[in-house]
Amino acid sequence: MKTVFRWFGPENDAVSLKHIRQIPGVSGVVVTLPGSPVGEVWEPGQIAALKKTVEDGGLEMEVVESVEIHEDIKLGLPTRDRYLENYAQTLRNLAGFGIKVVCYNFMPVFDWTRSELAYELPDGSAVLYYDQSEIDKVTDPRKMASDMKRNSNGAYMPGWDAGKSDRLIELFDLYKGVGEEELFGNYGYFLRKIIPVAEECGIKMAVHPDDPPWSIFGLPRIVNNQKNIQRIMELVDSEYNGLTLCTGSLGSDPGNDLPSVIRHFGNQGRIHFVHARNVKIIKPGLFHESAHLSSEGSYDMYEVMKALFDTGFDGYMRPDHGRMIWGEKGRPGYGLYDRALGAQYLGGLWEAIQKAGKTR
Numbered sequence: 127m128k129t130v131f132r133w134f135g136p137e138n139d140a141v142s143l144k145h146i147r148q149i150p151g152v153s154g155v156v157v158t159l160p161g162s163p164v165g166e167v168w169e170p171g172q173i174a175a176l177k178k179t180v181e182d183g184g185l186e187m188e189v190v191e192s193v194e195i196h197e198d199i200k201l202g203l204p205t206r207d208r209y210l211e212n213y214a215q216t217l218r219n220l221a222g223f224g225i226k227v228v229c230y231n232f233m234p235v236f237d238w239t240r241s242e243l244a245y246e247l248p249d250g251s252a253v254l255y256y257d258q259s260e261i262d263k264v265t266d267p268r269k270m271a272s273d274m275k276r277n278s279n280g281a282y283m284p285g286w287d288a289g290k291s292d293r294l295i296e297l298f299d300l301y302k303g304v305g306e307e308e309l310f311g312n313y314g315y316f317l318r319k320i321i322p323v324a325e326e327c328g329i330k331m332a333v334h335p336d337d338p339p340w341s342i343f344g345l346p347r348i349v350n351n352q353k354n355i356q357r358i359m360e361l362v363d364s365e366y367n368g369l370t371l372c373t374g375s376l377g378s379d380p381g382n383d384l385p386s387v388i389r390h391f392g393n394q395g396r397i398h399f400v401h402a403r404n405v406k407i408i409k410p411g412l413f414h415e416s417a418h419l420s421s422e423g424s425y426d427m428y429e430v431m432k433a434l435f436d437t438g439f440d441g442y443m444r445p446d447h448g449r450m451i452w453g454e455k456g457r458p459g460y461g462l463y464d465r466a467l468g469a470q471y472l473g474g475l476w477e478a479i480q481k482a483g484k485t486r
């Protein structure tokens with residue numbers, strides 16, 4: 127297992143490569159091309175420049191998150207073939223620079239959604255917070271999009287920028303004809319075109335679960351539980367059609383038992399990337415994120431790591447969303463300090479499990 131750290135690039139991240147390199151056990155960063163128009167090709171020159179920056183900083187660049195999927199593909203519009211060609215070319219270009227895993231999502235219109243980006247816990251730390259009853263009050267999703275951007279401390283928000291907000295009304299109209307079954311159909315079309323390319327260039331595709339893992343604003347969501355993800359894995363039966371196991375996204379539905387979901391897909395060799403964070407579930411539909419330690423949230427992180435170990439997990443893991451602590455100001459969920467603490471805790475669990483495993 128390799129521990130990596132998400133990094134948004136020199137222009138878009140308050141955290142520097144120098145700081146990331148000083149976190150024990152972290153070997154590389156998970157990169158993106160901020161501001162790259164969704165659906166267009168990532169050109170070799172852009173990828174080369176990013177790789178040089180990362181390697182000059184003493185870190186590896188083997189995971190990308192995310193190459194976003196154009197809405198026309200998710201909607202199954204006739205224009206999708208052009209975007210699929212571009213997607214395939216982006217994969218070929220990334221493979222040329224040593225990228226091994228691409229994390230992506232298949233959520234219609236909205237990326238991860240929260241009702242509050244800086245909810246204060248009793249200890250004074252700030253976390254991301256989700257209250258379904260607040261989301262239900264939002265009658266105009268354009269306001270949701272502008273609030274998410276306004277409250278992000280000026281940070282670029284993947285999935286929330288890139289001009290999508292100008293198209294929101296049109297997109298909602300187009301999705302009226304797309305229910306879960308149609309979305310599965312369009313997803314299958316995507317995978318049948320893209321997985322052969324991924325196989326050919328050696329990139330493991332790793333879909334990120336929907337966050338939260340249920341329908342919002344009446345839009346369909348299908349990457350949300352073991353049964354649906356199994357169906358997706360079977361759409362194209364290849365280890366290159368895999369999963370990003372994001373504990374916080376899947377686990378915010380208490381119906382998803384994380385260790386058992388990990389064993390299910392881990393035993394099939396389909397987990398290529400892990401996002402590890404903890405979440406405190408107050409009741410269904412109401413949760414906030416927490417420090418990584420088991421006692422701080424609703425998940426038993428030992429059991430999560432144990433299930434990964436037992437199924438021979440050999441991919442990449444990154445500490446996911448942390449709290450904002452110690453006066454740090456930064457991108458919500460992506461400060462330096464709490465994610466660094468998380469990396470140490472998760473690394474400690476992993477070392478202990480590994481050593482115990484060897485003595486048996």
Ligand SMILES: [Mn+2]
Pocket residue numbers: 334372373374375401446
């Ligand atoms: Mn995640």
